[in-house]
Amino acid sequence: MRTAVVEHPLDPAALLAEVSRSANGAAIVFVGTVRDVNDGRPVSGIEYSAYSSMAGRELDAIAREAAAKFATPDIVVEHRLGALALGDASVVIAVAHPHRGEAYEASRYVIEQLKRRVPIWKREHYTDGTREWVDPTGQARLAEARP
Amino acid sequence: MTVTVLLFASYADALGPSVELELGEEPTVADVVTGLSSLPAGRALPPRPLVAVNQSYATYDHLLRAGDEVAVIPPVAGG
Numbered sequence: 001m002r003t004a005v006v007e008h009p010l011d012p013a014a015l016l017a018e019v020s021r022s023a024n025g026a027a028i029v030f031v032g033t034v035r036d037v038n039d040g041r042p043v044s045g046i047e048y049s050a051y052s053s054m055a056g057r058e059l060d061a062i063a064r065e066a067a068a069k070f071a072t073p074d075i076v077v078e079h080r081l082g083a084l085a086l087g088d089a090s091v092v093i094a095v096a097h098p099h100r101g102e103a104y105e106a107s108r109y110v111i112e113q114l115k116r117r118v119p120i121w122k123r124e125h126y127t128d129g130t131r132e133w134v135d136p137t138g139q140a141r142l143a144e145a146r147p
Numbered sequence: 148m149t150v151t152v153l154l155f156a157s158y159a160d161a162l163g164p165s166v167e168l169e170l171g172e173e174p175t176v177a178d179v180v181t182g183l184s185s186l187p188a189g190r191a192l193p194p195r196p197l198v199a200v201n202q203s204y205a206t207y208d209h210l211l212r213a214g215d216e217v218a219v220i221p222p223v224a225g226g
Binding site for chain 2: 048054091111114115116117121123133137
């Protein structure tokens, strides 16, 4: 099991190789990439930032939970920070397990918990030159609406 | 007690990357949020933002000690 928050391009094939062992009958790589549109607005790139020390700890805790819950030590997660272009990988989760069901579930667990808990933020840059922090909860709009 | 609060993303845009607050004795996480919200730029914060103490999410009744690392966490958007 290994996790990292990094500032260099991610290499899904290297992570897949890292979790592959002959005891495992299934290996899954999830790659999250920068999409060209969000909420109908054309995106030109995304800038990721983090509370780095806590992000590292939280990501590690999630991978540990997944390893315990789904009984496999073969989980590697990397999240990238900095300026990413369209199509660039922002997160890679590699999981291997003797059986495919648990491999899929562990991979899903890691990405869903990561999106809920890891203190990483993204600022989308739009093709019209504007940029905005992404707020999946809509809290910012709530704050603006306060009297 | 003086508490230094770390801020990130949209909260840092509004309030700066860190803010020093002068709070009473035995302040709680709730006192930090109240202190930040009363600043001129505090309107950028939602009513109950997430707060981390020493890099773990903390509840609002959590008591702070001198030297604790306190951070207010905007809605996360990793992945």
